Amino acid sequence: MKLAILKESKVPERRVALTPDVVKSLSKAGFTCGIESGAGVESGFYDNVYEDAGAIIFPDKTPMLQDADVLLKVNAPTPEELQLMRDGSAFISFLYAYTVPELLSICVQKKISAFAMDAVPRISRAQKMDALSSQANLGGYKAVLLGANALGKIFPLMMTAAGTITPARVLIFGAGVAGLQAIATAKRLGAVVEVTDVRPETKEQVESLGGRFLEVQAEGVQTEGGYAKEVSAEYLQKQKQLITKHIADADIVITTALVIGKKAPVLVTAQMVESMKPGSVIVDMAVESGGNCELSEFNRTVVKHGVTIIGESNLPAMVPVNASELYAKNASTLLLHLANKDGFKWELEEEVTKGSLITHQGELVHQFTKEILA
Ligand code: NAD
Numbered sequence: 001m002k003l004a005i006l007k008e009s010k011v012p013e014r015r016v017a018l019t020p021d022v023v024k025s026l027s028k029a030g031f032t033c034g035i036e037s038g039a040g041v042e043s044g045f046y047d048n049v050y051e052d053a054g055a056i057i058f059p060d061k062t063p064m065l066q067d068a069d070v071l072l073k074v075n076a077p078t079p080e081e082l083q084l085m086r087d088g089s090a091f092i093s094f095l096y097a098y099t100v101p102e103l104l105s106i107c108v109q110k111k112i113s114a115f116a117m118d119a120v121p122r123i124s125r126a127q128k129m130d131a132l133s134s135q136a137n138l139g140g141y142k143a144v145l146l147g148a149n150a151l152g153k154i155f156p157l158m159m160t161a162a163g164t165i166t167p168a169r170v171l172i173f174g175a176g177v178a179g180l181q182a183i184a185t186a187k188r189l190g191a192v193v194e195v196t197d198v199r200p201e202t203k204e205q206v207e208s209l210g211g212r213f214l215e216v217q218a219e220g221v222q223t224e225g226g227y228a229k230e231v232s233a234e235y236l237q238k239q240k241q242l243i244t245k246h247i248a249d250a251d252i253v254i255t256t257a258l259v260i261g262k263k264a265p266v267l268v269t270a271q272m273v274e275s276m277k278p279g280s281v282i283v284d285m286a287v288e289s290g291g292n293c294e295l296s297e298f299n300r301t302v303v304k305h306g307v308t309i310i311g312e313s314n315l316p317a318m319v320p321v322n323a324s325e326l327y328a329k330n331a332s333t334l335l336l337h338l339a340n341k342d343g344f345k346w347e348l349e350e351e352v353t354k355g356s357l358i359t360h361q362g363e364l365v366h367q368f369t370k371e372i373l374a
Contacts, residue, residue: 001030001031001032001069001070001339001340001341001342001343002031002032002034002067002068002069002070003018003026003031003032003033003034003068003069003070003071003072003335004034004036004061004064004065004067004068004070004071004072005017005018005033005034005035005036005039005055005071005072005073006036006039006061006065006071006073006077006081007036007037007038007039007061008039008073008074008075009075009078009081010075012299012314012317013042013074013075013314013317014042014043014317014318014320015042015043015074015316015317015320015323015324015327016039016040016042016043016045016074016320016324016328017072017073017074017093017324017327017328017331018033018035018072018328018331018332019040019043019045019324019325019328020040020045020049020050020052020053020055021053021325021328022328022329022332023035023050023053023054023055024053024054025332026332026335027053027054027055028054029336029340029341030340030341030342031341032056033050033053033054033055033056034055034056034057034058034064034067034068035047035050035055035056035057035058036057036058036061036064037057037058037059040324042320043320043321043323043324044320044321045324061081061084062084065081065084065085066084066085066086067086068085068086068089069086069089069090069343070089070090070091070092070335070339071085071089071090071091071092071093072091072092072093072331072335073091073092073093074093074094074324074327075093075094076093076094076095076096076100076103077091077093077103079102079103079106082103082106082107082110082112083106083110085110085112087110087111087112088110088111088112089112089113090112090113090114090115090344091112091113091114091115092115092117092331092334092335093115093116093117094116094117094118094131095114095116095117095118095119095358096116096118097114097116097119097358097366097369098368098369098372098373101373104358104359104364104369104373107358107359108359108362108363108364109362111361111362112359113344113357113359113360113361114357114358114359115334115338115356115357115358116356116358116366117129117131117132117327117330117331117334117356118131118132119355119356119358119366119368119369120132120334120352120355120356121351121352121355121356122227123351123352125352126351126352128329128330128333129330129331129333129334129337129352130330131326131327131330131331132177133177134323134326134327134329134330135316135323135326135327136176136177136178136181136256136316137177137178137181138181138315138316138319138322138323138326139178139181139285139315139316140177140178140179140180140181140182140185140254140256140285141181141182141185141319142315142316142318142319143178143182143254143256143283143285143310143315144170144182144185144186144189144252144254144283145185146283146310146312146315146318147170147252147254147281147283147310148168148189148252150281150301150308150310151168151251151252151279151280151281152279153165153168153251153279154168154190155167155168155170155186155189155190155191156189156190156191157190167190167191167192168190168191168192168251168252169191169192169194169249169250169251169252170182170186170191170192170193170194170250170251170252170253170254171193171194171195171196171243171246171247171250171252171253171254172186172193172194172195172196172211172253172254172255172256173195173196173197173253173254173255173256173257173267173268173292174196174197174255174256174257174258174292175195175197175199175202175205175206175211176197176202176256176258178256178285179195179197179254179256180205180206180209182254182256183195183206183209183210183211184209186252186254187209187210187211191251191252192212193209193210193211193212194211194212194213194214194246194250195211195212195213195214196213196214196216196239196242196243197213197257198216198221198223198228198231198235198239198257199221199223199228200215203215214242214243214246216235216238216239216242217238218234218235218238218239219232219234219235220232220234220235221235224260227258227259227260228257228258228259228260229259229260230259231259231265236265236267239267240267240269243267243272244272244275247268247272247275247276248272248275248276248277250276250280251277251280251281252280252281252282252283253268253276253280253281253282253283253293254282254283254285255267255268255282255283255284255285255286255291255292255293256285256286256292257286257292258286258289261368261372263289263290264286264289264290264291264292265292266290266291266292266293266294267292267293268282268284268292268293268294268295269294270294270295270304273293273294273295273304273305273307273309274305276305276306276307277306278305278306278307279306279307279308280306280307280308281307281308281309281310282296282307282308282309282310283310283312284296284309284310284311285315287299287311287312287313288313291311293309295309296309296310296311297309297311298311298313299311299312299313299314334352334356337352337353338352338353348360348365
């Protein structure tokens with residue numbers, strides 16, 4: 001099997017799909033790894049290190065793509081990249097298939113098999129392939145650092161001869177993967193951390209990390225497989241009442257609330273932003289799916305009512321070394337699950353294959369994507 005690794009073309013992006021270590025183990029397993037020259041530079045992996053690991057470096061991506069069996073990327077291939085790929089070949093990348101119908105049409109027309117990293121089921125045996133979690137974990141860490149950097153205060157309690165500095169207060173919405181890492185990071189830096197989540201089972205996890213759980217006394221939440229599925233308007237109203245006072249006291253608010261398959265819920269209204277202290281900071285991690293804060297702007301940092309609102313959509317790309325290392329492990333584990341050096345196994349009813357395969361043999365085969373696009 002011939003693999004192709006491209007330099008990511010999306011902006012802002014600094015990650016690369018395979019690292020030299022992973023190239024080495026795939027080469028040992030009999031795969032041929034082609035790398036577009038410079039693909040790993042932004043993550044600190046230079047061409048010569050890939051070459052030493054067994055890769056072939058291509059100064060021009062066209063012949064590499066035309067000859068490859070599988071393209072591995074972080075972000076979805078562009079239409080131009082798909083057009084260069086061989087009919088009947090395959091790719092593995094983040095795709096968010098229901099948002100890119102135009103790419104799916106090209107895949108169908110060229111009989112390209114598209115595997116979406118974001119659609120790998122969140123089941124225990126697929127944990128090593130779970131790139132959404134590996135990247136959200138790093139994103140949660142970086143969100144706290146960005147917030148801390150923008151705040152004119154320090155995090156820890158400090159007693160000095162000139163007086164006592166009180167610790168910063170951090171309020172976190174959502175205690176999923178990103179939120180839990182944000183709690184751990186903010187606690188390590190010495191902040192007082194408060195957290196709200198609609199799933200009651202997260203209370204114990206929050207408290208084990210030293211956070212204080214703000215519990216909404218209301219019914220109206222449906223959960224499924226560790227995700228919030230449906231949150232009623234009544235619940236959101238009660239949550240708003242509870243949160244209002246805590247927001248006004250917070251120095252940093254980090255929002256990570258996600259309801260699967262839906263636009264992000266608006267949890268921080270313009271009025272709440274207005275109630276915050278001048279100089280405080282909001283980091284809206286859900287900005288790509290519409291934002292949890294009414295005033296956040298996609299890929300921009302804005303100041304509204306004296307509050308800095310950070311809407312950075314690609315936090316993992318700000319720690320490209322670790323993000324690429326973890327992504328490369330996730331993607332190569334999926335590849336080795338699906339294929340060996342001689343080709344794909346095509347076990348179409350197997351859970352991970354079925355969950356992540358979007359188009360195959362000229363058809364859109366992914367049930368969830370079909371339903372959303374219908
Ligand atoms: P996750 O599903 O693990 O966690 C989301 C949490 O939000 C869940 O615990 C859920 O119960 C909670 N939630 C839902 N509705 C809520 C509400 N009304 N109030 C409080 N909590 C609520 O998801 P994740 O992997 O942690 O990702 C979180 C978000 O961060 C997603 O929107 C994801 O797309 C985004 N993300 C952004 C970046 C970035 O660079 N900005 C990077 C990675 C992930």
